[in-house]
Amino acid sequence: MDSAVVKGVATNHLSMEWIKLKTLGKGSFAIVHLVKPTNSVSDDQVFAMKSCLYQLSSSLQKEQKILKRFFPCRNIVQCYGDMLSFEQGAVVYNLFLEYAPGGSLLDLINNKYGGKVPECDARCYARILVEGVRDIHERGYVHCDLKPGNVLVYPSDEYGSVSSLKIADFGLAEQPGERVDEPGVDPWMLKFPGTAVYMPPEGINYKKISASMDIWSLGCIVLQMVTGKLPWEYEDLTDLAIQLGSRRYSPKIPENMSSTGQDFLSKCFVRDPSERWTADMLLSHPFVLPDRPSVAISNKASSP
Incomplete structure (x- = not known):
């Protein structure tokens, strides 16, 4: 586990520090970590952070701009912004995403x-x-x-x-x-x-x-x-x-x-x-339509 504190800065000069809890996945140029802000008051406040070298981040920056359009769509993963950090002598681009505890x-x-x-x-x-x-x-x-x-x-x-x-x-x-x-x-x-x-x-x-x-x-x-x-x-x-x-x-x-x-x-x-x-x-196909609840039938006999 990488417990070193990392500091990031956004374009609006907002800064935040976080700790990398574990690696969730690796791609050809990006890596995804589970991170926790150091100032979090809740153990549940974690993010999936997708990171890569800034010079390779055009795809991640494109993804961030697109995901902004999908707030607050409940069936699309939510994005909480991006930040730059300086790690091991390199500028890193970080995209903060909604963490999925169930995987894929x-x-x-x-x-x-x-x-x-x-x-x-x-x-x-x-x-x-x-x-x-x-x-x-x-x-x-x-x-x-x-x-x-x-x-x-x-x-x-x-x-x-x-x-x-x-x-x-x-x-x-x-x-x-x-x-x-x-x-x-x-x-x-x-x-x-x-x-x-x-x-x-x-x-x-x-x-x-x-x-x-x-x-x-x-x-x-x-x-x-x-x-x-x-x-x-x-x-x-x-x-x-x-x-x-x-x-x-x-x-x-x-x-x-x-x-x-x-x-x-x-x-x-x-x-x-x-x-x-x-x-x-x-969406109107019978295969995906919710099942209709059964209708209760009254058995009360009518009075003569």
Whole structure:
């Protein structure tokens, strides 16, 4: 455990000191720590702090600007600001995020459910995710990297035994419309806007970002919850691209799933993005509609 006190300064000159309690995760250029402010009067006041060298922080700074737009969306991870710190001779950019004590949805699938989520619970999780995706799209963004590892888990009284979920990791998020290819990149090299196995057919060598991409990815997450498997079996990215690009292949929807569940996934996996259902449309699908409470029937006999 790194117990050294770190001091950070924000752009408005506000300063704060914190202690790193433990490492939560590491990426290619950033690291996530659980931190606690030194002036906290409560043991519960902790943050997930995503940090990287300032010269590599363009993606984190972009994420901070985007997350500001999603306050106070209940199904999107909340951001509490950013600060610069000076550590080991380098300037570090720090992004303070809402801490998820339950880890990621991938952890939940594997640890709580042993690899497969019962459909009754998957329906609740699917509704939470659709609500979050709708909020993202209503505010003019496409997440572009929806997957179980980018969905965080929180305790919730509202759903009983089912946890609450919040969508996180907006570093690859974009606004709908044209996207310019990176200069100097081999035009024949396969490129995906997000994680390849969760991408829709139009995600191969993408030219344009659209909200419908997130809907396909959402379907992949629900499919993985109920089957415990990735939506595609493939040998390499070329094999995956062939399957995505061919109408002979599609994610296999389980036969033992309810008819409403199968229909929900079929609406997510429409190959033509213009025909794919939107998040608003999916919210009215029977698969994610809350169960209606049974109506009590009076057994009182009427007097003659």
